[in-house]
Amino acid sequence: MIPDLILRQAKEKELNLIAITDHNACHNITAVMEAAAGTNIHVLPGMEVQSREEVHILCLFDQVSSCQAWQEIVFQKLPPLTNKEQIFGPQYVVNAHGEWLWTEERLLAASLDMTLEEIVSQVGSLGGITIPAHVDRPSFSLLANLGFIPEKAAFLALEVSPHFIRDRDFPQWPQLKDRCLILNGDAHRLSEIQDRTTFTLAVPLIRELILAFQGQQGRQVNVKWPQN
């Protein structure tokens, strides 16, 4: 996705907080932040990493430098394989206008040699937050791969996909009922960008997100749920 177009779509959707979470990498974050400069849209640097258990986890940070420090660890934990463009597509790194800068050759569509708990702990120590991604999906998800939410990881929020229908899906996963859920698009295309989750925050920082996930100090999360 082209950074300028991501911002245009976010503006059309009246979003003012977005996160860029490429798979196991964050090369394109600075370009999106550059594209957002001068707008009222705040960009959180992040990544969607894949744990040893093949669970996808969103990692969000306040600072690009923290996200890049996390990426260095991630790259050490990825298998030393080269991307096959005909299967996984080219892994372009672009500037704010979408012009090609370079191509990441290492295979990013792989699992880290790190457990879910190790990821949660490392991201936390870098000042970031972890959110299991699209937990309602049949693949690469916490609930599909690990059956239920492991208590030790102590997630404050879980992400569900736009396919999540509360009346239908809560009986299937009763453990989700007591959890703070956010709904995002896992957007790989502009058209998949969602506008269903609203955060009430004082400032767009991780510590504020943490308060919102817990419903503390007036911070909160509201989701406009998809209907049948």
Add this chain to the structure above:
Amino acid sequence: MNTVPLKTIIEKLKLEAITPLPEANRIVKGGYASDLLSCAMKGAKPDYLWVTLQSHVNVVAVASLANLAGVIMTEGCRPAQETIEQAEKEKVVLLLTPLDTFSVVGQLTILGIRGE
């Protein structure tokens, strides 16, 4: 239904038991293989052996819930100490092998173990 003593399977497949084995020789009544725990929760039946390369602590909970005869962790996966301790507490038998799941299931089939 063909049944095989757990100890015979451990011996024949040269599995490494990393948790204590039950004193009475447990009988294995069937087998199940998947790396998705949500599927194992439905598919693995009491007294079955579950073959997987997952080694997360949740494996122990699934094995305990279903009262499995044991879990074979393949491809040299070695669980964290936390997983082993939890397994000891829940009396879940964890067995390790450097072989991959395909080979293990093949050998179990030769020994007469079947799925549903």
